[in-house]
Amino acid sequence: MAGKFDPQNAQNLMEIEKQFAVKAVEQAQTYWNLMEKVPPRELKLTKFDEEIFNHTIEFFPEFSENDNAKLIKLDEEWMKSEDGKKRWRTFIQMYEKKVKEHNFGCLIRTDARQEYEETNTIFVMRMQFYAIEIARNRLGLNDTAHEIAKAEAAKEAAKKEKEASKKKASK
Template identity: 70%
Template sequence: MATNFDPNNAQNLIEIEKQFAVKAVEHAQTYWNLLEKIPPADMKLTKLDDEIYDHLMKTFPEFADPPHDKLVRLDEDWLKSDDGKKKWRDFIQAYENKVKDYNFGSLIRTDARLEYGETNTIFVTRIQFLAIEIARNKMGLNDGAHEVAKADVEKERLKKEKEKSKGAKKNGKS
């Protein structure tokens, strides 16, 4: 590999973009699996959860206002507004040397009450994902998602059990 690679002048190669997308989807699936298995209030995403949470609340006091509508349902236009971008840029930079892959892309649910889906997902940096999900977990805003994830797993288990018993009956076993 060339040692004089300049990422600022590199072309966006479609294969590299696909790899980033695959990683982001894998990350989202892993997080959803965690939400299914661990009560959000008990979840620890980093060693810096408390620091990240406190920093988020100081930088974005609108997230702290009950009933926490801005955290329950993220406003993509607000996140990407000039003011939002500047505040987030400063927030993100604070973690450059503290959180691995702090600026990698991650998928986040726009509505904390729902699962990942085409209309409930946006792309953010890893530290934005961590900050928002840490806050959602601490404030109980992911409790509903935890129940949805557990119900999804149970539905899938019952479906497989039903298919297995149908297969056994077809083969003359009951």
């Protein structure tokens, strides 16, 4: 007889954790690739972007203060504080039945002006990712990241072209 699943007493199975990590990395790579190809202000992440943006700015007024400093550079300590967790939990619950996989784990850049790298990445819930990245995109805070992604793609294309030329020349 199967009982109800209790997440509080569930074991952390290494294989499941690895699968979540792989999915989070794939999502981050996909988002970075999108930022390379589409100007962030034109990027649409959900069909509720407008609502999520307005709600985020209203629910977290500190994101609008000091030229959006707390959106540009996330404060992980605040996000994980008792107050931060409580506020985010309340925010996220409003999208429970609206946004698919709202509580899946995602990687987010702590500094919007930089790319995904180990020292600039934290793990958040998908709704936190949407709230922060939609706001960053709308406010132009991801414009620098867009330029970085485009420059990286151009370098990579040039490198591949050079390698292809070398192969042709050696035939």
